[in-house]
Every structure is written in structure tokens, then in C-alpha cells.
Amino acid sequence: MLKTLPLAAALAATALPLAAFDLTEVETRTLYDLEGPVAGNRISNEVLARTPLAAEGIESLKGRTLRTRFWTIEGGGGVVPIHDHANRPAVFTVLSGEIYEYVSGEEERVQHEAGGLALEEGELAHWWLTEGDETVHLIAFDVYQQVRELEAVDVAPTPDPVAFDLPQAVGVEHELLGVVNIGAHFDGAFGEGYGLTTYRTTIAPGGTFSAFTAAGEPLQSFVWEGEVTEHRAGVDPSVLGEHEGSSLSGGATAWWQNTSDAPAVLYFGAVEPLSETEGLARTGTLAHGEHRS
Template identity: 60%
Template sequence: MKPFYMITALAIGVAGAAVAYDLSDVKTKDILGLTGPTKGEKLKPVVIATQPLGAEGIPELAGRNLRTRFWAIGGPDGVVPIHEHSNRPAMFTVASGEIYEYSSLENKPILHKTGGLAKETGELAHWWHNAGTETVHLIAFDVQPVAKDFAAVVVDPMPAHVKFDLPVAIGAQHDLLGVVDLGAHFAGAYGAGWALTTYRTTIAPGGIFPDFTGPGEPLQAFVWSGEVQEHRSDIATPITLTEHNGSNLANGATGYWENTGNVDAELYFGVVEPLSEVAGIKPVGVLAHGEH
């Protein structure tokens, strides 16, 4: 993704005194030295899109999908159960509300506020607790394993590029929020030279945000608020994306998003792209574990 940048500040997670969740009344297990509940509570995850990365002609990530999910975690005492991320790097953005993360890498719970980002990479186990009364909404992008024997997965040829005339950006603010070096995450076994990235884009009424996704650079879009028209090189008629819906742009397709409404539209993008595309660009609002 070749982004048009206007950088702004973003709220990030901070360590804080959490409202205790009583583990004595629930089933728990230990992962990487962290104890957490095994069952989710008041939890509603919705899969927005998936894209096989082998079909993008990326042999380094064959057997894995780029996936977008939208989570609603009710309160009080909504819970995302304990899990680990050694084989599933991810990034979560808090779209609304605030939520505590209990992490195997931290001595204290981390409070993630609206606009904050959590990178889930490395030898990490964690679980989440909504201690408030407001429903928390999370937007998640991850690289999900879909096959046990990755070496045996057939990688499709890289698709041919689709030509498509893109307009210039008008009234759009586009921020890189976070980057996961996939090769580093998998210690060089998979994903060398590739990154999972997430962006936030605000498009003013009448504004346009264009994107070029080359072959082997799939992108998934999610509309948090507002409404946009998605114009694509692989579909003749524009698609209307309404609030809390998204799309999948892959196989070398190109697109742009146009705000035809009368309020700002806020979108999030998850992309698998060459690490070189984001080299030297400092993300805004990133919380890496151990940084507060």
C-alpha cells in the first residue's frame, strides 16, 4: 500500500489499576506463565473478510489467510479468553470504549482506550476484560494459519496486475498505525520480507482516498463510521460500504473509496505487503508490550 500521510496523535494503551475479575468462579488455564479464563463472556466476534495468501502468490505465507474481524465485548465483565499468538500475529484497534489486557509480558494489566492499538506478536499469551458498562468494539487484523503442513501447500502463480485509473486523494487523512514484521515474528521460518500493517483513514464528505495494491499485496477494508462508495478494478459497479461492514481487495485489484455522504467516514485497512513498503515510516499510536 502506498499511503498518503497526514500524521496525527493517537491514544495508546497505558498501564493502570484494573477492576479485578474473579477467576475463582471460572475455569482457567496457564499459558506462558499467565493464568486466565478459558471461556469468553458477552463476546461477539464477526468475520468481515479472509484472503488466502497462497492465492496471492506469496510462497513465504502459503497456508495462511489475511483476516479481518470486528469484535463487540459487552460490559460489565465481558471477557476474551486466554490465548497465545506464536502462530498468529495480529493487531487490534480499539474503535470505542476501553478494555484491560492481561499479558504474559507485563506485570500489570494494560488499559487500552478508544483509538489505541495492540500489537500481538512474539511469544505472547493474553486475555481481555471489559470492566465498564459500555460495549467495547475492536477491529482486528491477523495472519491466520489455515493448514498444518505449510510446506505442502501449493502456491498459486502471482496474479497479473489489473490496470485501473486512480484519482488523486482529496480530503483524506491516512495514518499508518502499526507494523508487524512477519519474518521476525516467525523467526525467519515464514514470512521473510513481508509485513502485516494496519491503517486508519478519515475521508471528508466529497473526499476520495485511492489505493494501489499490486499483485501479492491483499488489502481488507472496514468502515467504522459513515458510508463510502468503493470503486474497484475487478467489479464494474461501485459497492456501497456502510457502517461496520468491509471488503476484500486482492488478486492484483485496485480501488478507491469515495465519501458521497455528509459526514466524515472513518475506515481501517489491514494489508499484507512487502516490508520495504513501510521501511523508515514511523507508525502513530503503537503500543508494543513494554512501552507505555
């Protein structure tokens, strides 16, 4: 689903040549020897959930927050401006459309198509450009620094799990797409032993899926296709439609039920101990880089 093109060939042989977006005509800056545009164009992102990690009892990630964002990038010249991920590990999946990524350290630009995965870790800078007519959608999970003075952040005890009877999973395909080793990203300074993980879950009509994380392992969900009913302790069930999401934190546990006539496709992002993913295959297709154990 993902392929690379030599940069020279990519510029010369596209339906919309790069002349449609010329770096010499916009303000640029350089990060990690990559030049890219400062301003975005024809893009939007919706923040669906935020969870401060200190509130989950994660001492090594105090001052940082798990976040879910749903990105929309219009076709024919949509631009995500150049940025780096030195202080913000992230992982995202391309949900629809086709987009090109310009990446530091790569001689070729990278073509991403629907279903592709990107792990944004280490000393990486990049910017993005659409050239086709189709709108591109991405679901992104990241861990960003929300508080500058980290030492001033109070860390709560790990929350107690909320007692809740969970049904057996039925009619479910659950995949671990990829993992960013947070401790390795920060060279051991923060988040040692934790991963930023992303999963894709397909629930058949009539199927049910139970939460798969424990207290102190915040989880955020996003419904890409279909509709599910979310059940959690202490509150009435709620319906999540397409492009809606939810957040489990503070020891909350939930399960999801597909009461519609069509399959439901959900994406999850979590911060959890790396031990939780040991032995699990990573099924996401990467455009560049590789899965690490």
C-alpha cells in the first residue's frame, strides 16, 4: 500500500507537477537539513481527547499528555507545514486518500495511501503535500509536553480500577498496528518502559469488544466507520458515530457493542507498559523505518 518515488521523478511525473506548490514562493525554514513550508494550507485538525499522564500515576511522563487528533487535508495542494518530533512522539494511520511526505534523512519523498502507518519518533522532521483531488484523513495519537516546569507537576497515585463486568469478545478482529518506545525516543530521560501504541479493531454486526488496558494505562478511541454503543461503569451507554471518539482514564473500563447492520472500524491509542505488547505482531504497514520489538 505504500511506496517511494525518487524525488526527481516524482517532481516530473505527476498529474499535478510540483510547480503547483513551489517552495521558492513561500516562507520556509530548515529542520534537520530538510527545507519545508512554514505555513499550512487547506488543513484542519480536531482534538478529540486529552489525558494528562500525571493524573494516571505515570511519574516518568509527568507534564505530558496523551492526545487524539483527527486530521483533514484537502486534495490538490493541502500542506502540513514542516515540523519535528524531538519532544513529541506520535503515531498515525492514513484513513483515506493519498499524500506525500518529505522526510529528513530521506532522498526520496514517500507516498502514503489509505491504511498506511507512520511512527514519528527520534530526530525526525517532515512536511506533507497532497497532489490528487481526494481529501486525506488521518487519525493521530501523540504524547506532547503540556507543562514547561515539569518538576512542579503533582503526580497522582495510579487510579484504582472501576469494577465492571465485561462481556466476552465476539465477532472482533483486533490488531496492534505499531508501537513507539517512548523511553527510547527520549534516550531514557522520560517514559522508560512505556510505549505509545495504536490498534485497529473491527467489530462485526452484533459483535462486542472489551477494553484491553488496565488502570493507569489511558486509552483513547476513534470510530472511523460504522457506529458502536459504548458501555462503561457508572454512566448510561452512549452511541459513538463515525468520526467520534472517547477517552478512558482514571481507572475507567468499557466495552463496545456494534448494534448496526454494518461492520464498525475503530482505532485506539494508548500509553501502556511495553511489557503489554511483548510477543504481539505489529501489523501496520510502514512507509519508512521499521517496527522494533
